[in-house]
Amino acid sequence: MRHNLIGPRGRDKLLSSDLFDYGIGVAGDAPYDRAAVFVRWFLWIFVVDDLVDAGSWEHSDSLEAFARTALAARHAPELAPNTDPTLRVLAEDLWPSTARLDGGAEWLDTFAESVSSWLLAEAKLDGIRRGQRPLRRSEYLEFRRLLSGMDMAWDLLVVMTEFVSPVGDVDKLTRCASDIVSWTNDLCGIERDLSFGEPNLVTLIKDETACSWQEAVDAVHDRYRRSVQEFQAECAVPTDEATAAYRRRLCDAVATAVGWHQSSTRYLQANTGTVDVEQTAPSLFWRQFDRDPYPLYARLRDHFPVVWDESMETWLVSRYEDVRTALTELSSKPYEWQLAPVAGVTMLQLDEPEHLPNRKLVSGAFHGRTLDRWAEATERIVGLLVGRLHGKDQVDLFADFCRELPLRVMLVVFGIPETDLAKWKTWTDAITRYFGNYRQDPELLQAGLRARQAVSEYLDRHIAERRRAPGDDLLSDVCGTVADGERLTDEMIKAFCTVLIAAGTETAYKGLASLVANLLDHPDVAAAVAGDRDLARQVWVESIRKDSPVQLANRYTVEDFELAGTLIPAGATVTCLLGSANRDPSRYPLPERFDIHRGTDAADEVLDAAGPGIAFGAGRHTCLGAQLTHIEARAAMSALLDAMPRMRWADGFRPAHSGRVLRGPRRLLVTTGW
Numbered sequence: 001m002r003h004n005l006i007g008p009r010g011r012d013k014l015l016s017s018d019l020f021d022y023g024i025g026v027a028g029d030a031p032y033d034r035a036a037v038f039v040r041w042f043l044w045i046f047v048v049d050d051l052v053d054a055g056s057w058e059h060s061d062s063l064e065a066f067a068r069t070a071l072a073a074r075h076a077p078e079l080a081p082n083t084d085p086t087l088r089v090l091a092e093d094l095w096p097s098t099a100r101l102d103g104g105a106e107w108l109d110t111f112a113e114s115v116s117s118w119l120l121a122e123a124k125l126d127g128i129r130r131g132q133r134p135l136r137r138s139e140y141l142e143f144r145r146l147l148s149g150m151d152m153a154w155d156l157l158v159v160m161t162e163f164v165s166p167v168g169d170v171d172k173l174t175r176c177a178s179d180i181v182s183w184t185n186d187l188c189g190i191e192r193d194l195s196f197g198e199p200n201l202v203t204l205i206k207d208e209t210a211c212s213w214q215e216a217v218d219a220v221h222d223r224y225r226r227s228v229q230e231f232q233a234e235c236a237v238p239t240d241e242a243t244a245a246y247r248r249r250l251c252d253a254v255a256t257a258v259g260w261h262q263s264s265t266r267y268l269q270a271n272t273g274t275v276d277v278e279q280t281a282p283s284l285f286w287r288q289f290d291r292d293p294y295p296l297y298a299r300l301r302d303h304f305p306v307v308w309d310e311s312m313e314t315w316l317v318s319r320y321e322d323v324r325t326a327l328t329e330l331s332s333k334p335y336e337w338q339l340a341p342v343a344g345v346t347m348l349q350l351d352e353p354e355h356l357p358n359r360k361l362v363s364g365a366f367h368g369r370t371l372d373r374w375a376e377a378t379e380r381i382v383g384l385l386v387g388r389l390h391g392k393d394q395v396d397l398f399a400d401f402c403r404e405l406p407l408r409v410m411l412v413v414f415g416i417p418e419t420d421l422a423k424w425k426t427w428t429d430a431i432t433r434y435f436g437n438y439r440q441d442p443e444l445l446q447a448g449l450r451a452r453q454a455v456s457e458y459l460d461r462h463i464a465e466r467r468r469a470p471g472d473d474l475l476s477d478v479c480g481t482v483a484d485g486e487r488l489t490d491e492m493i494k495a496f497c498t499v500l501i502a503a504g505t506e507t508a509y510k511g512l513a514s515l516v517a518n519l520l521d522h523p524d525v526a527a528a529v530a531g532d533r534d535l536a537r538q539v540w541v542e543s544i545r546k547d548s549p550v551q552l553a554n555r556y557t558v559e560d561f562e563l564a565g566t567l568i569p570a571g572a573t574v575t576c577l578l579g580s581a582n583r584d585p586s587r588y589p590l591p592e593r594f595d596i597h598r599g600t601d602a603a604d605e606v607l608d609a610a611g612p613g614i615a616f617g618a619g620r621h622t623c624l625g626a627q628l629t630h631i632e633a634r635a636a637m638s639a640l641l642d643a644m645p646r647m648r649w650a651d652g653f654r655p656a657h658s659g660r661v662l663r664g665p666r667r668l669l670v671t672t673g674w
């Protein structure tokens with residue numbers, strides 16, 4: 001169940017995270033069975049908070065609806081089989097075990113209210129993040145207290161030991177306790193919040209009073225001290241033994257929470273209160289990576305070339321030479337969790353000596369004369385797609401052209417009917433989302449697994465047909481392949497199909513979309529390539545350098561590995577930022593310029609996958625489909641420029657690139673000029 005809740009990566013994160021210790025610390029010396037319930041809630045809250053931060057609810061129902069279901073689950077543990085695993089854990093484990101704590105019905109209602117207030121505060125935060133509503137300082141104070149989730153912790157403390165709940169009024173005490181934790185959190189997290197654009201008391205004070213950073217930080221310190229004083233004064237009031245015991249437990253819990261926040265910060269320099277955003281290494285977790293990663297890449301290359309990304313639990317590598325080294329020398333084991341669950345065992349996750357023999361089973365189909373087969377098919381498909389645009393004044397070249405071309409080509413390669421295009425669109429989308437699901441959004445995990453099942457059932461039929469009557473396609477070839485004296489198993493064949501179709505679709509359509517954008521932004525280049533089709537190669541290579549469709553690839557250190565003077569310990573994930581390497585000015589001067597004559601990398605070498613470019617990777621896993629992409633890009637450029645020589649951006653339209661893992665524009669509104 002835990003595995004379903006957070007996925008294998010989330011599980012590793014929790015097992016290795018000191019948040020776990022934090023939870024245990026707050027539980028204090030409570031008996032094991034009670035502390036276990038507390039820690040499970042603590043981790044659940046952490047997982048939900050993490051999912052909200054990650055924008056998971058951007059893909060699914062609103063968080064308010066989630067909050068309603070979370071509360072209803074208390075009374076209705078029977079859930080539909082495909083229910084969100086986060087809710088399933090709540091219904092099947094947390095609510096029932098909390099009810100067994102003997103806190104009484106009234107206590108349980110209070111606790112449920114705290115859970116609800118916290119979830120609604122998270123929902124509000126999500127709205128603030130999406131820019132739906134601004135937040136004022138006057139609202140923030142109460143809001144922060146709810147968002148800290150500490151009310152739930154304090155409620156649980158009541159039943160953490162066998163003693164009866166406090167008789168006296170502890171509301172003021174718990175309010176102060178929540179404030180102490182909240183302001184510590186804001187002070188310690190100020191630079192991270194600043195970079196994320198998150199609300200934080202320091203920034204709110206600074207913005208609303210137009211004071212200096214130092215004054216704003218001091219003001220929050222004052223507020224923190226006042227809360228501590230109030231807390232201490234409240235603790236000093238004489239009371240009965242049960243309330244005194246509760247107070248002692250609360251004091252310990254607050255001290256643990258404050259200590260944890262202070263020890264885990266690297267944002268606020270001790271004693272000085274100095275704020276310096278530049279000192280913060282960007283985390284892949286940040287949403288800015290989706291919007292515009294290039295300034296963040298520059299910061300990484302300049303100040304943190306090899307750096308541990310705490311939030312994502314990976315080492316980020318950003319300079320050209322280092323990315324090449326890491327791609328070439330490290331293991332590609334992370335594909336075991338990124339891809340294998342939806343594609344099976346593929347060449348991407350294999351290290352030598354297993355990798356090369358596996359790759360060789362299909363590599364012949366993407367080199368030499370065989371490519372001519374796919375070139376003819378590509379010409380036909382491009383003709384079909386451009387024909388459909390004919391006569392329209394305005395078209396979206398993303399949806400109407402780029403999005404379809406590579407998938408249709410891959411279906412032809414495998415001899416799969418193009419009439420099944422819509423199904424494969426859905427499946428490849430789900431598989432690539434699973435692959436890029438670094439935050440382990442449970443919905444994307446489940447959609448990926450469903451797609452695998454559907455692909456598997458679909459291919460069963462086609463494999464059986466090919467075994468009976470082979471055709472002139474790659475599926476027939478792999479069905480007939482004999483390796484080590486044996487025919488490939490159905491599972492292996494399915495893995496080849498899935499990985500090749502998935503690897504050759506979104507990468508390529510994003511690359512084509514960026515190519516079209518670059519041509520429209522540079523009419524001189526479009527005119528040059530219209531007049532000399534031999535330029536197509538270098539136009540394509542420059543486009544995928546400047547706007548790399550694959551922005552990153554993961555590696556793994558089997559043993560300690562030194563990179564650019566930094567020791568990366570054994571057993572670590574290493575994220576190679578291809579998009580950054582391709583904009584490293586030490587290799588590509590003025591890297592943001594679209595310059596088809598830069599000549600740094602010979603275009604042929606890049607496409608032969610032996611050369612120095614990084615867009616297709618480096619080392620043994622270099623892209624198998626690089627030549628095929630050039631065939632597609634050349635055919636696309638020729639057909640579009642022939643058919644619509646006067647095409648230009650639609651009035652007022654500018655393409656917006658997005659995507660942290662696979663990147664490109666998702667709309668290309670063009671006036672055709674027929």
Ligand code: HEM
Binds near residue numbers: 511544618628
């Ligand atoms: C513009 C389009 C494409 C780009 C930018 C691209 C990029 C890449 C990159 C960066 C890698 C290396 C991944 C790593 O080292 O972890 C890779 C590997 C791979 N690509 Fe592509 N790719 C594209 C299109 C295609 C196409 C059309 C195919 C279909 C044949 C394909 C098949 C593969 C395969 C099978 C691998 C794994 C090779 C191995 O592990 O030995 N790619 N691609």
